[in-house]
Amino acid sequence: MKKTLLLSAAASAMLMAGGDIAPVVQEEAPAPAEFLIFNNIYAKGEIRPRYEYVDADNGKGDANAYTNRLTLGIGADFMQIDGLSIYLEGTNVMGSGDFDSLSASDSNAGLYQVVADPDQTRITQAYMDYKFSDTLIRVGRQGVNLDNQRFVGTVDWRQMPQTYDAAAIINNSIENLSLMAAYVWRVNTVFDADTTKNVGSDFDTNSVLLHAAYTFMPELTLTAYDYIIEDYADTYGIAATGKIGMGGATISYRAEYAHQADPTNGDRLDINGNILNVDADYYNLQATANISGFLVGAQYEVLGAGDKVGDPAFGTPLATLHAHNGWADMFLTTPDDGLVDFNGMIGYKADWFGLAKVVYHDFSADRGSADYGTEWDAIYKNKIPGVKGLSGMLKASWFNSDNVNYVDTTKVWVMLDYKFSTK
Numbered sequence: 001m002k003k004t005l006l007l008s009a010a011a012s013a014m015l016m017a018g019g020d021i022a023p024v025v026q027e028e029a030p031a032p033a034e035f036l037i038f039n040n041i042y043a044k045g046e047i048r049p050r051y052e053y054v055d056a057d058n059g060k061g062d063a064n065a066y067t068n069r070l071t072l073g074i075g076a077d078f079m080q081i082d083g084l085s086i087y088l089e090g091t092n093v094m095g096s097g098d099f100d101s102l103s104a105s106d107s108n109a110g111l112y113q114v115v116a117d118p119d120q121t122r123i124t125q126a127y128m129d130y131k132f133s134d135t136l137i138r139v140g141r142q143g144v145n146l147d148n149q150r151f152v153g154t155v156d157w158r159q160m161p162q163t164y165d166a167a168a169i170i171n172n173s174i175e176n177l178s179l180m181a182a183y184v185w186r187v188n189t190v191f192d193a194d195t196t197k198n199v200g201s202d203f204d205t206n207s208v209l210l211h212a213a214y215t216f217m218p219e220l221t222l223t224a225y226d227y228i229i230e231d232y233a234d235t236y237g238i239a240a241t242g243k244i245g246m247g248g249a250t251i252s253y254r255a256e257y258a259h260q261a262d263p264t265n266g267d268r269l270d271i272n273g274n275i276l277n278v279d280a281d282y283y284n285l286q287a288t289a290n291i292s293g294f295l296v297g298a299q300y301e302v303l304g305a306g307d308k309v310g311d312p313a314f315g316t317p318l319a320t321l322h323a324h325n326g327w328a329d330m331f332l333t334t335p336d337d338g339l340v341d342f343n344g345m346i347g348y349k350a351d352w353f354g355l356a357k358v359v360y361h362d363f364s365a366d367r368g369s370a371d372y373g374t375e376w377d378a379i380y381k382n383k384i385p386g387v388k389g390l391s392g393m394l395k396a397s398w399f400n401s402d403n404v405n406y407v408d409t410t411k412v413w414v415m416l417d418y419k420f421s422t423k
Contacts, residue, residue: 038076044421046071048159054099054113056409063113067095069159073125075423083132089125093117093159102191117159120192124163134173141165144182145320146211148254150284151227151235153320158190162318168209180211187318206230206265219244225258231266232317233278235259249291258282260314268312279307280314280338288345295347295357301325305338305367313338313366326361326375328399328409335405338366354382373401389419 047070054063073089095101095117100108103118127140144164146152155162165186171179184207192202207230213223219242226236237258244251260280262268268276281304288297301324303314313334325331325341340363347357357379363372381393395413399406 035080037079039078039080041074041076042421042423043072043074044423045073045419047418048415050159050413050415052099052115052117053412054115054409055411056113057407058113060100060110061098061112063099063115064097065095065099065101065115065117066097067093067115067117067159069093071124078128083130085129085131087125087127087129089123090121091124091160092121094119095159116190118191120160122160122188122192124161124188134171136170137168138170139167141188142168144168144209146180146209146225147223147239149320149323151225151258151316152209152318153323155190155320155322157320157322160190162190162320163188166209176215178211178213180209182209183207184209218242227318228264229317230263232263232268233260233312233315234262234264235316236261237282239284249289251287251289253287254284255286256282256284258314277306277308277311279311280304282314290349293348293350293353295345295349297345299341299343299345301341301343302366303334303339305336305365309367325363326359326399327377327395327397328375328411330373330375330399330401330406330409331363335365335370335372337368337370339372340364340366354380356380370403371401372403373399373406375399384416387418391417393417 047068049066049068052063052065052067054065069091070093071089071091073087075085075087078084078086095115098108099112099115100106100110101118102114102116103109106118123141125141125143127138127142130137141163143154143161144152144166145154153162164182164184165188166182166184168180168182184205186202186204188202208226208228210226210228211223212225213221215221221241223239223241224237226234228234235258237256239254239256241254242252244253258281260278260282262278268278270276281302283302283304284299286297286299286301288295303316305311305313313336315334321332322329325339331339331341341361342364343359343361345357345359347355349355349357359377361375361377363374364370365372376398377396379393379395381391381395384390384392393413393415395415397409397411399409401408
């Protein structure tokens with residue numbers, strides 16, 4: 001009875017004081033964060049219209065090709081897992097004009113000079129990345145450019161790039177050392193299956209790419225590699241590169257040797273199915289001096305003939321070939337007696353001016369005394385002011401030869417290139 005009176009009194013006192021009696025309410029737990037499959041989404045792309053003119057003394061009509069590359073890509077972090085991301089990219093190539101695109105459906109086939117940019121649309125990249133510590137693992141369709149792309153590249157000069165279906169791992173956990181290993185099961189060349197002849201359309205493969213580079217100092221980086229291409233060759237080599245300051249000049253150099261041997265996974269066969277013996281060497285000595293923007297350079301490059309007559313010469317089937325041995329593309333395959341390319345370059349480069357240069361090539365055989373011809377190349381390219389990501393280029397090539405296996409060829413290009421990214 002006393003307890004009841006005390007509780008009533010306490011309640012009356014609280015009410016008189018303006019208090020209130022209310023049930024205890026538990027605080028609500030915070031809502032769980034929303035799970036997103038894709039985070040940090042970004043997009044990027046490229047629009048690259050180009051005019052290409054080709055005149056060759058082979059009896060075919062001059063090519064006047066108007067082509068365009070349209071590339072759209074999208075990437076994102078994936079599944080909210082640290083280091084996991086994906087990227088998807090598609091490319092469309094369309095053209096018009098008088099030229100042989102090497103497409104089986106091209107009504108101009110055989111009538112005009114070749115401009116190897118057939119109409120096509122494909123998924124050019126589709127890969128997943130996983131990054132942890134100093135390691136990157138990438139699986140799927142991807143672009144691969146190694147060093148100067150002499151052996152492995154994306155052939156980005158053509159409107160449809162070359163990509164690789166591969167699994168790759170890159171590690172940089174040791175200071176100044178970069179290691180890369182990749183297994184390639186398919187090469188997607190610049191051509192699709194709808195080509196008029198075997199010019200390197202997509203092919204399945206079981207190839208391994210191994211690459212290691214160690215930077216001792218800015219003046220010296222040593223790179224070792226082994227590219228094991230199924231049914232073609234095992235190519236291994238070493239290169240020394242660097243930049244050396246001498247007074248007011250900076251000299252960039254490359255000294256390289258490689259050997260090509262029989263493939264370790266398959267046999268290389270000739271057109272009659274006979275096994276070929278692969279045994280050829282590669283040499284490259286190259287230097288460029290930059291003196292307050294003025295450029296002077298020279299290169300001596302040898303793709304050697306086979307050890308014996310009839311053996312294959314040194315070849316680079318996965319290279320960005322247009323970047324080497326002249327822009328007229330006369331040596332996309334190495335002649336049977338090998339190729340020696342001695343060239344010199346002069347030019348000028350500055351942020352406000354862009355890049356202008358002229359290159360002279362002298363081509364000859366590695367075995368024997370055959371003279372293949374000479375070539376002049378010229379280029380000017382620069383950013384176009386007022387539009388971020390837009391650049392322009394003028395480019396030309398003049399090849400001349402008295403060799404019965406080659407014809408005089410002139411090529412001219414005018415190109416715009418617009419790239420954008422939201423990343």
